[in-house]
Amino acid sequence: MKRTVFKNRWLPYLLVLPQMAVTVVFFFWPALKSFQLSLFRVSPFGDKMTFVGLDNFSKLLGDPEYYASVVNSFVFAGGVTVISVAAALVASGLATQKIRGLAAYRTLLLWPYGIAPAVAGIIFLFIFHPSYGVLPYFLSFVTSYEFNWLLKGWVAMTLVIAATAWTHLGYNIAFYIAGLLAIPASVMEAADVDGAGPIRRFTAIMFPLVSPITFYLVVLNMVFAFFESFGVIDAVTKGGPGQDTQIMVYKLYKDGFIGLNLGSSGAQSVILMAMVIGLTVLQFRFAERKVTYS
Amino acid sequence: MRRTLQSSKLAMRALAVLGALILLVPAPALAKTEIHFWHAMTGQLGDAVNELVKQFNESQGNYEVKPLRKGTYPETLTAAIAAYRQKSAPHIVQVFEVGTQTMMLSGAVLPVYQLMKEQEIKVDWKDFIAPVVGYYSKDGNLYSMPFNSSTPILYYNKDAFQKAGLDPSKPPQTWKQVEDYGKKLIASGAAKCGFSTGWPSWTMVENMHAWHDQPFATKRNGFDGLDVQLLINKELGVKHLGQLAAWQKDNVYSYGGRAGTADPKFVSGECGMYIQSSALIGGFTKGVKFQWATGQLPHWGAPYPKATSIIGGATLWVMKGKPAAENRGTALFLKFISDTNQQMWWHVTTGYLAISNSAVKNLETGYHFKRNPDQFTAFAQLTKGKATPNSQGLRLGNFVQIRDVIEGEMENIFAGKKTAKQGLDDAVAKSNDMLKEFAAQNKQ
Numbered sequence: 001m002k003r004t005v006f007k008n009r010w011l012p013y014l015l016v017l018p019q020m021a022v023t024v025v026f027f028f029w030p031a032l033k034s035f036q037l038s039l040f041r042v043s044p045f046g047d048k049m050t051f052v053g054l055d056n057f058s059k060l061l062g063d064p065e066y067y068a069s070v071v072n073s074f075v076f077a078g079g080v081t082v083i084s085v086a087a088a089l090v091a092s093g094l095a096t097q098k099i100r101g102l103a104a105y106r107t108l109l110l111w112p113y114g115i116a117p118a119v120a121g122i123i124f125l126f127i128f129h130p131s132y133g134v135l136p137y138f139l140s141f142v143t144s145y146e147f148n149w150l151l152k153g154w155v156a157m158t159l160v161i162a163a164t165a166w167t168h169l170g171y172n173i174a175f176y177i178a179g180l181l182a183i184p185a186s187v188m189e190a191a192d193v194d195g196a197g198p199i200r201r202f203t204a205i206m207f208p209l210v211s212p213i214t215f216y217l218v219v220l221n222m223v224f225a226f227f228e229s230f231g232v233i234d235a236v237t238k239g240g241p242g243q244d245t246q247i248m249v250y251k252l253y254k255d256g257f258i259g260l261n262l263g264s265s266g267a268q269s270v271i272l273m274a275m276v277i278g279l280t281v282l283q284f285r286f287a288e289r290k291v292t293y294s
Numbered sequence: 295m296r297r298t299l300q301s302s303k304l305a306m307r308a309l310a311v312l313g314a315l316i317l318l319v320p321a322p323a324l325a326k327t328e329i330h331f332w333h334a335m336t337g338q339l340g341d342a343v344n345e346l347v348k349q350f351n352e353s354q355g356n357y358e359v360k361p362l363r364k365g366t367y368p369e370t371l372t373a374a375i376a377a378y379r380q381k382s383a384p385h386i387v388q389v390f391e392v393g394t395q396t397m398m399l400s401g402a403v404l405p406v407y408q409l410m411k412e413q414e415i416k417v418d419w420k421d422f423i424a425p426v427v428g429y430y431s432k433d434g435n436l437y438s439m440p441f442n443s444s445t446p447i448l449y450y451n452k453d454a455f456q457k458a459g460l461d462p463s464k465p466p467q468t469w470k471q472v473e474d475y476g477k478k479l480i481a482s483g484a485a486k487c488g489f490s491t492g493w494p495s496w497t498m499v500e501n502m503h504a505w506h507d508q509p510f511a512t513k514r515n516g517f518d519g520l521d522v523q524l525l526i527n528k529e530l531g532v533k534h535l536g537q538l539a540a541w542q543k544d545n546v547y548s549y550g551g552r553a554g555t556a557d558p559k560f561v562s563g564e565c566g567m568y569i570q571s572s573a574l575i576g577g578f579t580k581g582v583k584f585q586w587a588t589g590q591l592p593h594w595g596a597p598y599p600k601a602t603s604i605i606g607g608a609t610l611w612v613m614k615g616k617p618a619a620e621n622r623g624t625a626l627f628l629k630f631i632s633d634t635n636q637q638m639w640w641h642v643t644t645g646y647l648a649i650s651n652s653a654v655k656n657l658e659t660g661y662h663f664k665r666n667p668d669q670f671t672a673f674a675q676l677t678k679g680k681a682t683p684n685s686q687g688l689r690l691g692n693f694v695q696i697r698d699v700i701e702g703e704m705e706n707i708f709a710g711k712k713t714a715k716q717g718l719d720d721a722v723a724k725s726n727d728m729l730k731e732f733a734a735q736n737k738q
Contacts, residue, residue, distance in 0.1 A: 043735045045400045046379050050734075065724075131550065131558050150551045151542075151709040238552065241705035258368045259695035260375070260396065261731065 031273065037266030044260035056267035065243055066251070073247040076161060077225035084165035085217050088172030093202060095173070096180045106177065113170025121235030124163040149237065153244030156237045160245050163232045168224060172217050179210040219283050226276050248272050326358040329623045330384035333363055334370040334608070338576065342644050350630045357623030367608065368694065374613070378402050383613040385624045388441060390608045392693035394430060395516070397611050398437055399691070399736045404612045404621070406628060407435040412618070413625040417632065421650045425602055425676045429687035430609050438609035439628045442646040444573035445603045446497040447671045448592065452585035454566040457484035465589025469537070472567065472592045476546035485566035487548035488541070490559040492570035494552060495700040496606050499526055502534055504685040505591050506598040516689035520733040524725045526700070527718035530598065536714035539707050549708045552701050571606065572672035576645035588668040590675045602679035604687050607646065647672060691732030696725045
């Protein structure tokens with residue numbers, strides 16, 4: 001690789017400065033602020049601050065509800081990632097075949113990404129609502145089981161996972177389509193000549209060749225599900241029934257912005273941040289070994 | 295490079311000129327003092343707020359109230375707190391009833407009684423309805439101006455009652471009747487479920503304790519100090535929630551979620567009865583296709599006495615630290631909305647309670663209640679019963695979270711995951727921790 005050398009000593013620093021400024025202002029500064037808050041007991045109006053050391057952390061770690069939210073986060077993030085990445089791979093595999101009206105299919109597949117999470121939540125709410133939803137109505141012809149997510153935790157969790165996975169599908173598909181189109185036609189043709197069927201071609205050639213994309217998408221979807229899936233949950237279940245769909249980021253929001261317990265909320269954001277960083281590092285350490293970069 | 299530099303210089307110059315132009319635009323002669331008012335009312339209610347403000351602005355020439363909707367109740371409160379910390383708080387902010395204790399202890403507010411005293415504006419506090427004013431007073435002094443108050447009542451579908459062979463002019467008065475009527479509604483095919491509820495903690499736990507004259511928490515429901523513990527896992531609470539869970543199994547009761555998410559269950563005709571805020575009368579009058587009427591909350595009867603129900607809704611808080619001249623405008627606006635005529639208009643337009651006895655009396659003599667008997671149900675329930683310490687309201691810190699905890703446990707109970715006793719014990723334990731935390735936050 002050719003090394004680029006800048007003639008002016010300060011120019012490179014100047015060029016990265018805006019990005020650094022954005023990172024400092026929107027990441028490091030709030031992160032430090034959260035860390036500071038996590039060590040205090042703060043009154044709702046922020047006027048009375050008492051230093052309490054690690055009290056906020058030890059309280060969280062002694063609270064079964066907090067562990068439940070951690071488990072919920074993993075179930076939720078795992079579900080969203082597996083469903084949205086797998087479905088995107090299958091959909092892109094189909095959308096790179098030689099078929100009539102391809103452009104239209106691709107556009108339609110990318111569409112869901114343009115929908116705000118909260119709006120997606122509302123759409124799913126209308127489809128699945130136990131009282132006036134379309135789906136429970138049709139399901140009632142098939143089974144007498146009540147899919148009442150207002151009371152049944154697993155139904156509620158399935159619902160928010162499906163809604164979130166759906167909103168992120170378009171993004172994943174865009175990456176996969178690009179990746180699949182980059183596979184040289186000669187490789188595929190060679191496989192064809194050797195008598196490989198569509199499934200064999202997919203498992204032996206396409207899947208390994210897009211593995212860097214899969215890896216990137218898994219990391220990204222995980223982080224997305226942990227941090228930014230707030231809109232769907234707030235619009236559909238608000239963490240209920242009970243605390244069955246309360247994921248970490250939603251509990252953090254509820255304790256901080258509705259309960260006005262800023263100390264605990266700060267501690268939760270520190271833990272969440274550490275966990276997501278740890279998770280990403282782990283993924284890079286272990287999963288990346290299995291990835292073939294061409 | 296040179297070129298871009300030049301063009302950016304040009305842009306800067308253009309900006310500077312523009313800035314100067316903005317500064318040069320003459321300010322309107324004799325500017326009115328602006329009073330900023332943040333609220334959380336949407337739709338029809340938001341329109342009513344704007345209309346009310348318009349009436350005030352046109353009634354005098356010195357002050358202009360500027361209403362601004364800041365989102366939901368919690369969002370409005372959070373926005374006001376953030377603004378206060380940056381020293382740019384609005385003059386008036388609307389806060390829901392569960393935020394009362396937080397506001398009282400914040401040190402960031404100017405109590406309404408004190409504001410009126412400072413501004414030498416006479417208000418006949420005695421004319422205010424006791425259950426409303428009691429909720430927001432400390433040591434007999436009113437801290438925030440009641441704005442939109444309501445109380446839960448029973449709505450029922452008269453058409454469905456008719457179809458089920460029930461008397462459509464007689465709502466159930468006891469829970470036993472609710473059960474019987476519910477079963478008849480289902481058996482006759484008039485409805486799929488007996489009844490549902492809005493705001494589960496408010497209607498089924500907070501109000502049921504007040505209505506049956508049972509304490510919700512120690513220290514007179516928190517009015518007498520911060521060292522408070524909940525008492526909802528006692529006999530009445532366990533009996534009532536246990537019964538709801540049992541009814542949930544055979545559809546006599548059908549849980550429909552938190553806040554107002556169960557409204558469609560009644561509006562669509564799915565459930566024949568519904569317990570929800572009296573402020574929905576306006577919306578139901580426009581949006582419900584069948585004949586309906588209201589009744590007072592059902593009661594368990596002996597051995598429990600009957601008290602009054604408690605209110606919900608929001609009040610207007612005055613933020614501290616504004617110049618006296620601006621506070622005068624705030625005070626005049628609050629005085630304006632509490633006047634008898636405005637109160638009558640507000641009640642008729644929105645369905646929220648009128649808060650002064652004189653307004654209620656005028657509505658009575660003006661035959662408003664005769665013509666709209668459903669609008670009288672809430673007044674009767676609040677004022678004709680026996681007011682006791684258990685029914686004056688609740689004064690708890692971290693109440694928003696406590697309500698959330700209670701509703702979470704109610705869902706566990708209704709889903710059959712926990713018994714009523716287990717669920718309520720857990721709710722009490724968790725809430726007591728939150729109350730302790732709040733007391734610690736507010737100690738120094």
